[in-house]
Amino acid sequence: MGLDIRWPIGLMFSLIGVIMTLFGLATSSNAEMYHRSLDINVNLYWGLLLLVFGGWMLLMAWRAAKAGPAPEDKNSKPH
């Protein structure tokens, strides 16, 4: 089908990653809030990881789109 699923996945995780990273930065001085996550600013670190994952998905989708339709597998003749 005409939609490369990596676009929506990449967009969604990048966006969530940005939000969580920014929120993590904004709340980095709030020690009480991060007490429950063992004093780790999980929003910042996990947000960054989501951002990397989302960016990687977008990159893959972009490369695929640039390369044009993928060459068909040898045995993809309709059965």
Add this chain to the structure above:
Amino acid sequence: MNNVQLGFVDYAVLAIYVIAVVAIGFALRRYMKSSSDFLTSGRSIPAWVTGLAFISANLGALELVGMAASGAKYGIATSHFYWVGAIPAMIFLAVFMMPFYYGSKARSVPEYLKMRFDERVRALNSIAFAVMTVFASGISMNALAKLLNQLLGWNYHLALWICSAVVLVYVLKGGLTSAIYTEVLQFFMIVLGFAPVVYLGLKDVGGWGNMNASLQTVAQNPMALNLGEKAYAADAWTSAWNPLLGGPSANPMGVDLFAMVFGLGFVLSFGYWCTNFLVVQRAMAAKNMSAARRTPLIAAVPKMIFPILVIVPGMIAVALTSMPNKNYRIPPPILSEQVYDQAAAVVKASTALEGAAGVEAVTKAIGKKMDSAKVTALLKDAPKLSDADIKKGLYNAIAEYDYDGVILSLVKKYCPTGLLGLALTALLASFMSGMAGNVTAFNTVWTYDLYQAYLAPNKSDQHYFWMGQAITVVGILLSIACAYFASMYNNAMDIIQLVFGFVNAPLFATFLLGMFWARTTGTGAFLGLFGGIGGSAVFHALTTTFSNLDASGHVLNGMKGGYLGVLVKFPSEMAQNFWLASFAFIICFALTLGISMATRRTKTDEELRGLVYSLTPKIKDEEQSWYLRPATLGIVLLLCCVILNLIFR
């Protein structure tokens, strides 16, 4: 008890997810032109997408909640549901069965049965499947909505209807393709949403080694935490195979080796993974035979490592419960605030009562088994404590556990605002992926195997396209109705699930004989199935568990078997269930074999080409690179699985 408050960021994460899945539905709308686009994706999807969807459709909310619960109850042995009860069957499906499903051009599993046998077998299978998917969907929806309501304070009806509405929108717009695409997105959401919780939990208990050390202490004396009634060897929670080899009394599952390997690993596992249209449909949507065969193999990779995500949380919960300074317990059964208020009043009034009398009064007020040492201590301290502290003390003193609450309780414990939104979104994603899986399998079976086959044949494709969409709406409404039914008539639901267990148990015998023995006849398959179903029912009626018998040997609850007399007693319901499946399989196998020999073949070899192993030209894999050949991949995966079993033996 105390509900968590969601912040603005949490709602933002949730909203972005909902927008993403709905957008996928709308983006695919323009490709939906015929019934096959809508119901079978026009067989156009790459293998990695169908592979992840395959596993995601299986990873419903009940799987997440239930496996964490089992992780707490049985420890690492729960991985048998993965490394014994899934991977081998998934490999078998890919290597041996997909060529028939995909190559026969059947649009569904029941349609394959029609081609291979006759209309009777198809009708039996499709009706049972259609009813079962709706009920399965409803049961899972009710369970999740209830959990969200009790642990987060969300409105039950709102949670139910909003989730259903989101699924409805994207399935209605983009059909099976939409369900498969969103399942891939949901797969990543579930993994990335729960991984940090598992990480934080493991870090908190002091790492893997420390967790195992705590679990070994617990195993030798589970009574101290009210986690069980008898002691086990130290490795009962931390080894997968050693306790099993020690026999049913040596492992908390109460299962013997044969039941585990044959009952779960062969009959139940192959019966689910190789014949259930919910998962097989994903592989059938792949763009070509090679992609279809690789689908279950790609799915097997995450399935193999999922135990970290779904079982380890349960083990963490037990370890935390055993550490007094962690201020955590596996949640008790949910009680309303009034019960706690009344019980707190009883505590205050009973401080003067001596010993046992006070404990008894408090236990009566709560209505659950209580830890008498904790209640005694609470009574002693009560005059100095505030109401809130007394209620907290009561909560901690309840000696029963609601294991299904494990996963959400860990999310609550470790997630600050932000991560909390992500983890809850992951939970909702698992809920929606399971539901969309059920709905898309249901609408295809209804439209092609019931409506087109029996109610309205020879209509235009546009008519079936319309019917596919209409039945999607109906299917979701029926699921919601089932969810309400489940919330009101819990016992009726148990009976229904029991009956479905009977129907499913013998199924794999029919497929195995049908696919690998050309002599199998339609009559043999049909009567064999009925025999197997009947055999399960009789087996259930004549066996029960030890715990379901009172001191004089009378059956306590007929739902747990033995209502026609007790011939065999099992140590646990799980063992009874595995043996039931094994029995049903053998009955069905023998009957199908015998009746097929006695009846005349109705299909010629020519008609069975592409449907039966011996009559189908072998697929030439040699054209592909060796690492893409299903057989090679299958062997590699099987080896990995064996290694995992050895590591965690």
